[in-house]
Amino acid sequence: MEVIENMRGKSEKDEPLLKTYFKRYLLDVRGVSSRTVKHYCDALNNITRHLKEKHLIRDSIYEVTDLKVLHDLRDILLQDADFVALDRRGNRMYTAGFNNYLRFAEGQSFAELHDRAGALDIPMPPIAEEPRTYEVHHFMRSDILRGQTLAFADYRCEMDGDHKTFIAERTHKPYMESHHAIPIHLQGKFEHSLDIYANLVCLCPICHRKIHYGLMDDRRLMMYEIYEKRHERLSRSGITLGKEEFADLVLHDGADYARHL
Structure with missing residues (x-):
């Protein structure tokens, strides 16, 4: 040991x-x-x-x-x-x-290992606060973690597992999208990385757009639901927030950013 x-x-x-x-x-x-x-x-x-x-x-x-x-x-x-x-x-x-x-x-067998995903929830160093320059300015985030998030959720929407999309050519799995519960551009407010498993959620395209562009009351309810599912994992990863603090941070500090997505 x-x-x-x-x-x-x-x-x-x-x-x-x-x-x-x-x-x-x-x-x-x-x-x-x-x-x-x-x-x-x-x-x-x-x-x-x-x-x-x-x-x-x-x-x-x-x-x-x-x-x-x-x-x-x-x-x-x-x-x-x-x-x-x-x-x-x-x-x-x-x-x-x-x-x-x-x-x-590739996230192979991640669906079968879903119950063990919490073992990966640990505090991680923050990603660079300054965006790196490629063709556009953006904060670095891992495409590998994005793909693994979908595999962990077995390609089912974490807001509603009954939501159907279509089969994606690249994966031959239902098309889903990964979403940072706390937006990555808020990294400067946190000591530990936001590009982590605990902060990544698998969403269908409709729920993903709704969480960015839906009615404020609907979005807040979605924030509450994500918080209930993830706050313990986020805490183990070094990110501790109260329920209202979490929702307010995402809905208000992330509002201007969401308009440009």
């Missing part, structure tokens, strides 16, 4: 968010041994070095939040003679580590 606790706490405040979540997912959700988790993480560290030498990533494999890019990187590695030889000498631990990370990133 002490070994596992040490692994959970080791440098979590300084490591990438997805690395921390990956370790917690393996240890606390899937019940993988701490020794195997260490092997997987060491494998991903070596994969990071290999990809950096080829100038395919900047800092870490965990910075890649696009699933297609992750798959492309794996394909590149599997066609690289040096990597294949390294992987063979290491008893294929490198590909095992990468494949398990992909399994995590």
